[in-house]
Every structure is written in C-alpha cells, then in structure tokens.
Amino acid sequence: MSAVPAMSPQPVLEMTAISKTFNGLRVLKNVALKVYAGEVHALMGENGAGKSTLMKILSGAYQADAGGEIRIDGQALSAFDPLSAKARGIAVIYQELSLCPNLSVAENIYLGRELRRGWSIDRKAMEAGCVDVLVRLGADFKPSTKVSVLSIAERQLVEIARALHANAKILVMDEPTTPLSSRETDRLFALIKQLRDQGLAIIYISLLLIAPNPQKSYHAYFLA
Numbered sequence: 482m483s484a485v486p487a488m489s490p491q492p493v494l495e496m497t498a499i500s501k502t503f504n505g506l507r508v509l510k511n512v513a514l515k516v517y518a519g520e521v522h523a524l525m526g527e528n529g530a531g532k533s534t535l536m537k538i539l540s541g542a543y544q545a546d547a548g549g550e551i552r553i554d555g556q557a558l559s560a561f562d563p564l565s566a567k568a569r570g571i572a573v574i575y576q577e578l579s580l581c582p583n584l585s586v587a588e589n590i591y592l593g594r595e596l597r598r599g600w601s602i603d604r605k606a607m608e609a610g611c612v613d614v615l616v617r618l619g620a621d622f623k624p625s626t627k628v629s630v631l632s633i634a635e636r637q638l639v640e641i642a643r644a645l646h647a648n649a650k651i652l653v654m655d656e657p658t659t660p661l662s663s664r665e666t667d668r669l670f671a672l673i674k675q676l677r678d679q680g681l682a683i684i685y686i687s688l689l690l691i692a693p694n695p696q697k698s699y700h701a702y703f704l705a
C-alpha cells in the first residue's frame with residue numbers, strides 16, 4: 482500500500498463499524514473504509530462478499546445496521562438517503578448501468594437536473610453544457626447522440642460524465658470491467674488514473690485483483 486498523500490488533511494470519506502444484516506444473516510461485519518481525495522481504492526472479495534451492499538449503503542440505497550457511521554469531509558451523516566448522498570458528492574456506477582437508452586447523452590447527463598426555458602426542456606443548453614466534461618473524458622461521441630447507439634464502454638463514460646458534471650468527489654465503480662474488452666479496460670484504467678490525479682476519490686470494486694494500477698499505488702481492501 483502506498484502512503485496517504487499529503488494533499489488532504491482529512492479523509493473525504495470515512496466509513497466506520499458498518500454492518501448489514503439481511504433476514505438475520507450478517508453480510509457485513511464492522512467494515513471500516515477511509516478514503517482521501519486523489520486515491521484509488523480497490524474493494525475486492527468473492528461473489529456474495531458484500532461489496533455491492535457496502536456501496537449501496539454509501540449511496541444511500543440501503544441503511545446500515547445501527548452503530549455504523551459515515552463521514553464525508555469529516556462531517557457525520559445521520560439520515561442517509563440517495564439524494565443526500567448525491568448532494569454530498571457520492572456517485573455510484575452500478576454494474577447494471579442506469580441510463581435511459583432512448584434519451585441523448587446530454588439528456589442523460591442532466592437527468593433530474595434538466596435545464597429549462599420557460600416550460601420546455603432546453604436541449605441546446607444541455608448539449609452545450611456537457612461538451613467540456615465529454616472532452617475531459619476523451620469521449621468521441623456527441624452530446625446529442627442517443628445512448629442506445631453507444632457501446633457499453635461508451636455508456637460507462639456517459640455515467641462517469643454525469644458523475645463529474647454533478648461535481649462528484651467520490652466515484653464508485655462496481656465491477657466496471659466485467660463487460661469490457663481488454664482494450665476498453667486499459668482505457669478505463671487510464672481514465673481512472675487521470676481522474677485520481679485530478680483529485681477524485683475512486684472506489685473500484687472487483688471480483689479479482691484486477692486493479693487500475695499495477696504499480697500498487699492503490700489501496701486494497703478485501704471483504705470476506
């Protein structure tokens with residue numbers, strides 16, 4: 482494991498004593514996770530280890546058992562629901578992507594935060610508003626492109642674009658490389674490094690030890 486970078490005095494995310502019980506079965510037992518800005522964390526474990534459950538707790542989709550704590554920028558959160566998680570800068574990209582295929586890239590990026598002109602949706606403004614983030618990610622499709630014509634790798638880029646556009650500070654990717662070719666995987670890892678260097682905190686979930694950085698400049702956690 483590498484040393485914690487000095488760029489941030491406190492972790493952007495700190496999860497302590499997180500447990501989760503489903504129907505009497507304890508899936509997570511006292512999990513602790515500390516993430517600083519500009520770090521990549523690989524969260525690993527076999528199928529059913531609780532990786533997705535932990536991230537669903539972080540995204541506000543599941544409530545942890547009593548006694549756990551989640552702090553963002555040092556501030557403890559009491560009620561944690563998907564909207565407040567998003568508002569605090571947490572973006573989770575699930576294996577089953579959450580885009581609307583019939584909408585354009587821009588409409589997906591602005592989903593739930595649409596720009597309006599009077600009563601109607603301002604497509605032009607939304608398309609203009611996501612050019613920068615698409616350029617930053619090296620996307621070679623247009624804001625007006627329909628998501629249904631994009632590959633899985635490109636759809637992942639749209640999800641990442643949406644997270645960055647909403648000013649996410651913590652980006653969680655749940656087994657993102659499973660549907661990717663090795664070339665697409667290389668590209669994703671290069672992008673993850675780029676985003677890390679720009680100060681994002683990234684939690685990367687993987688079944689196996691396939692992590693974005695072979696030089697071990699990531700922090701590895703194993704869930705058992």
Ligand SMILES: Nc1ncnc2c1ncn2[C@@H]1O[C@H](COP(=O)(O)OP(=O)(O)O)[C@@H](O)[C@H]1O
Nearest residue numbers: 503504508526527528529530531532533534535
């Ligand atoms: N909503 C749920 N209700 C009941 N059990 C669940 C639920 N979500 C996950 N589990 C159980 O929790 C365990 C961990 O699942 P999961 O977090 O998806 O593991 P992983 O992502 O590491 O493969 C599994 O045994 C799974 O069946």
Ligand SMILES: [Mg+2]
Nearest residue numbers: 532533534655
């Ligand atoms: Mg999972």
